[in-house]
Amino acid sequence: MSCQKAVLELNIGSQLGPKSPERTEGVTAFEDYGTGLLENQLSVGDFVKIQKAFEVISSDTGSTVSFWMIDTGQKIKQFTGCHGNAEISTMALDANETRLLTGSTDGTVKIWDFNGYC
Known part of the structure; x- marks a missing residue:
């Protein structure tokens, strides 16, 4: 499998909002789009927005990946124990x-389809 640069929206931390323009070339911060529905539900971790599906993917310190609808704030899918006991430190x-793609604090990188298979 060859490596490709992903075009995604990413924000690390608990704040949803824009980052400075000089940091957004190829990687853009996720913004709440004024709905306020996801802001209080997502825990500290990484956020990735799927442009085509109007979804946000989040990870938490328990190695769980969750999929959310932007417009409703509904959690539509969740994968648990993605990296065992290691915290997911980045996603793309x-x-x-x-x-x-998920990377964890134990140094592993995994590539997932959206059915939870690595």
Whole structure:
């Protein structure tokens, strides 16, 4: 499998909001889009927005990946124990937004389809 640069929206931390323009070339911060629905539900971790599906993917310190609808704030899917006991430290989408890449504090990187298979 060849490596491709992903075009995604990413924000690390608990605040949802824009980052400075000089940091957004190729990587753009997730913004709440004024709904306020997800802001109080997402825990500290990484956020990735799927452009095509109007979804946000979040991770938490318990190695869980959750999929959320932006417009309703509804959790639509969740994968638990993605990296065992290691915390997920980063996430990205491939260029086609068909695979999720996760990296953890134990140094492993995994590539997932959206059915939870690595």
